[in-house]
Amino acid sequence: MVGTNGLDYIEKLLNKGCKQRHFALMSGAFSDADVVRAAQMGCALFSKPLEMDVLKTWVEVVEQSILPERQLYNWA
Numbered sequence: 611m612v613g614t615n616g617l618d619y620i621e622k623l624l625n626k627g628c629k630q631r632h633f634a635l636m637s638g639a640f641s642d643a644d645v646v647r648a649a650q651m652g653c654a655l656f657s658k659p660l661e662m663d664v665l666k667t668w669v670e671v672v673e674q675s676i677l678p679e680r681q682l683y684n685w686a
Contacts, residue, residue, distance in 0.1 A: 617647055624651060632672045636660060 614622075616635040623630070631652060638658035640648075648655050654668055 617644060617651070617653070620651060620653055632675075634665075634668065 616637070620633050620635075632654075633651070634654040634656060635648065636656040636658060637644075640655055640657065645655060656665055656668075
């Protein structure tokens with residue numbers, strides 16, 4: 611992302627009231643400060659090279675936490 615990084619972007623979304631609570635980022639160069647900041651926001655971090663089993667496990671946990679009857683938007 612030009613001019614920002616993923617953590618900054620997610621923080622802006624949350625500050626604007628975004629109701630999404632499952633975020634994940636992938637990078638080859640997370641700093642210790644990035645790891646702490648991501649944990650505070652509840653953002654999962656995945657390092658390169660990506661281990662597909664780890665990502666798959668995270669996706670399955672997220673999927674189980676989402677109620678099937680959730681409403682993403684009130685179109686009425």
